[in-house]
Amino acid sequence: MTDPAPKGFEAHDHNSCVSAALAAADAACAARGLQFTPVRRRTLEILLESHEALGAYDVLARLNTEGLGSKPPVAYRALAFLVEQGFVHRIERLNAFVACAHPDQEHDPAFMICRGCGTVAEAQAVQGGLAVSAQTTGFQIEQTVIEAEGLCPTCQAPAA
């Protein structure tokens, strides 16, 4: 219960986002006996550079310029690892990936996607939209995709 506020739209100390996420990933890999290899670490760092979602091929292009891999499976494997470990989330709506903004908390993510600037803010998912229906039908939820598209406060101004 530390920081359930969505992160992405408001001005904030982004360096702390980066360092916190890298530290959390480091710690989690150590605790789970997993290798946080250069490709994996660099992939996470690339996604952490901004609160935007990047496609796998965008990430791959970056990796390529740095000599860390040039073929799709390299990027997809690194991204799959990061998603499995919860350091990165996949945005279904965009076929893209974004670094987790709450790496220190167990959570089901939910996202607000600004169609103006491309920023993706991560919020805590509240089991609202489907919990009741699942209850009444007996459906057993294993994973949820909750993504809203719209305009962030900044991008609403020009439209007004």
Next chain:
Amino acid sequence: MTDPAPKGFEAHDHNSCVSAALAAADAACAARGLQFTPVRRRTLEILLESHEALGAYDVLARLNTEGLGSKPPVAYRALAFLVEQGFVHRIERLNAFVACAHPDQEHDPAFMICRGCGTVAEAQAVQGGLAVSAQTTGFQIEQTVIEAEGLCPTCQAPAA
């Protein structure tokens, strides 16, 4: 406020699903001055055959065997039309399409996707998961994607 119950998992008179959906589409097109052409109608009928999501190329294959088109744009255009008019929903998680189960109501859809049998049940979305976060950040929601993956009541039995 007629029938907000999710439809898909429970046994039901599926013929009424089909005829209601086609009637609603007919009426809506007439009211909006849009053409409910053979390709569009047949595409909707194909999706209405079951409460499963079909990929665009699955639909295209069906259309092709019936002489209604064999190239991707034919299917994608028909699907785009049906989605725009609200007769069909896109399931982002599956890159697939499903006929609307509540064609007579204005609604933001939410879905329960059974990974066992592939059935997709449509429920009414309740603004739960993101409304609060959107409120506090000032994010203006235009569209929501709410999809849960899991096991339907029927498919839970074998696992037990």
Next chain:
DNA sequence: GGTTGATATGTTATACTATAACACTTCGTG
């Protein structure tokens, strides 16, 4: 009835997203 413009369809080509399969390396274990 012929012209015109809007809408829909047919088709080619291509872009974007994702994974299967296999070769090679590295590293820790017995």
Next chain:
DNA sequence: CACGAAGTGTTATAGTATAACATATCAACC
């Protein structure tokens, strides 16, 4: 040193989606 597990490199291909242009259809207008 043999061995197996995990990671990476690479080729090839599968799956999803759209741009662009050609053709057809049809209603409105003159």
